[in-house]
Amino acid sequence: MNLRYFYISFLILFAFSQLQIVSAQNVQIIGKVLEETSKQPIAYATVVLFDSTTGNTIKGVITADDGSFKIDTEIKQFYLQISFMGFVSKTIKEINPERRKINLGTIILKENTQQLEEVLVQAEVSSSQFKLDKRVFNVGKDLSSTGASALEVLNNVPSVNVDIEGTISLRGSSGVQVLINGKPSILTDDGGALGSITADMIDRIEIITNPSAKYDAEGTSGIINIVIKKDERKGINGAFSLNAGIPDNNSIGISLNRRSEKFNLFTQMGLGRRVYPRDSENINEDLETGTSIVSEGRDLRAEKFYNITLGTDYYISTNSVLTLSGNFAYEIEDQPSDINFKSLDASSNVTSEWERTETTEATNPKWQYELVYKHDFEDHEDHDLLLSATGRSFSKDLTSLFQDTTISGTDRDNTQNTRTDYGSNNYTFKLDYTKPFSEIWILETGAQYQIDDIGNDFEVQDLVDGEFVTDLGLANNFQFDQKVLGAYVIGGYECENWGLKAGLRLEQTDLETTLVTTNVSNTQSYTNLFPSVHSSYKLSDAVSLQAGYSARINRPGMRELNPFFNIRNNFNIRQGNPNLMPEFTDSYELTSIFDIGKTSLNFGVYHRYTTDVIERISVFENNVNTSMPENVGTNSTLGIEFNTKYSPARWLTFNVDFNYNQFDRKGTFESAVFDFNGDQWSSKLMAKFDLPANIDLEAVGNHRSKVKTVQGISSANTFLDVGIRKKILKDKGVINLSVRDVFKSRFSESFISQGNSEAYSWSRRGRFVAIGFSYGFGKGEAMEYSGGKRR
Structure with missing residues (x-):
């Protein structure tokens, strides 16, 4: 402290x-x-x-x-x-x-x-811009995101990594909150749901590594804000896009906008089908007996998605605007898998072999609606009031059929059926007020109330004598009810080359989880203060300094708390822990920004100290690996970050992103001590070539180092994405071609050791190729454009 x-x-x-x-x-x-x-x-x-x-x-x-x-x-x-x-x-x-x-x-x-x-002029903006408390990444410069989803676009953003399972991390930490247009969204609750947001729909992505007290304190490593395009030019404007890919990655999208004196009507619609194949291998070994279970297989996530956004801005007066918008997304999922299992003795001889197949179908309707009122006071341009109410609703109706077929050895024939009825309702109410008292003094204050009401009814049935019988040990209805009330105040001072903002946020959290069938409840109630300090100083036109501090929290969500699990691979089980406590982080950083001729360079140092760290701990029994999140001690991280953009010629631009940190872990769980230290680093290199005939070429290389984990090691890997773009039809049309993971070298590999057992896990998605076409009409521009408001 x-x-x-x-x-x-x-x-x-x-x-x-x-x-x-x-x-x-x-x-x-x-x-x-x-x-x-x-x-x-x-x-x-x-x-x-x-x-x-x-x-x-x-x-x-x-x-x-x-x-x-x-x-x-x-x-x-x-x-x-x-x-x-x-x-x-x-x-x-x-x-x-x-x-x-x-x-x-x-x-x-x-x-x-x-x-x-x-005349139609294609505006050019920097692909990355630094502000006092955030970095802005303009998606329009990312050619390799053609036909991609929001998750794939995020993977090309500096400081952000997305693994092949869709887990998002910021500066190597997964405790990150993802927002859409500055607010929580039903589309961010499930990583796969971000697939319904295509690159064409995204205007920019904001990376906030040290959020001020104005923001919700959720997310120990920071906030990622995905800003969706909304055109405000007068008249009728629009654009549409068409994408196709291998494996199946087909989508069509349209964006329309009509602006008059009093109204701005806007809509975005998209539909498509995506397929995400994955090859995987798992080995669980008992070192004491020498026996092991080896599984190899392939699973597929195929989804059809439909997405529509409708909204209007109503200009009540010159200074007041009322915005009403709604979004509906609908997904139809098909998730087949085929896994081959082998049981080996101490001499690596196969004692039995069987195949486990899965047929899974799910439908996911999602709703979001929002009402926002903003009033700008006439006495000062920054004097404003903003009120908003947001509702989100998501449900999942999922059924799975698993069949085990014996190939040799012990009889493993078995049939299981699972059913999941999931429902989530979330409501957020916000008030933000900004009052400048002079040209150098400003006050910001506000409040937020968030309600999360989630239920998950899960059931496993075994086929016994021709009838499905419920396994009472693997079935329950889990209820999650959380309410968070927050209020903040920030004082700001800005004079010429220097500025300072200091704030304090108060949050009261009330959480209750219930296992309905067993009638077991867990209640938590806690109040926390989250201070923040940000300062910037301009040494010259070419050199600036930024410093910041913030306190953050990572509250366990439904997935971390729910004790029930998917039984796709019943030798590698992931489940939640209803007794999990939140983790808290103090985050500090100092950044220097240099703008020297054709080069912009940013160098930063950061430190994070986290208590009650949440880690997945694996426990082995009879070659079954069961992992469960636990609060395991503290983590102290000290890192450096380096970003630069250099244009040695008008036709060539390089962007480099490098992140390195060392960490020191302290903690115990039950009788095991988890004290260790290590380091990790990641880097990205983007080269962009402006070729003749209005052709742009881009290559993005990524490397992630090996890193020590609480029970083992995650391996390093390097992969490459490329994209090419050609402007046609007087620059109103754009043809894009992208290849992601060109050499199929992007994979996930981990080794876990616990007592007398070891586990090896490997998986890979493979290469994706996509081609796209977009066209702007009216006063619109092709949807590859992004960055800033356009009129």
């Missing part, structure tokens, strides 16, 4: 010390750019400062998502020019340079109708 206060004190002292060295010579100009008709902010507009004497360019910046900008200069004679595609540029010359801070207020740009009708 003393370490937390030391780091917080250090950050505050570091921040306030910068007040003494802020240059008194600089002049800072701020303002906000809006479009004339709708008074909506214009993001990514260009703001350029010119020398009044020579006419030369001094410097330039682009506007933020809310249309605001900030630019500094030591020159005393200057003027400003603001421009954006499709709008008439504006020049401002009447500026008083004697003031150290000049607020130009709201700047209105008029739409250039003639330019929009005659």
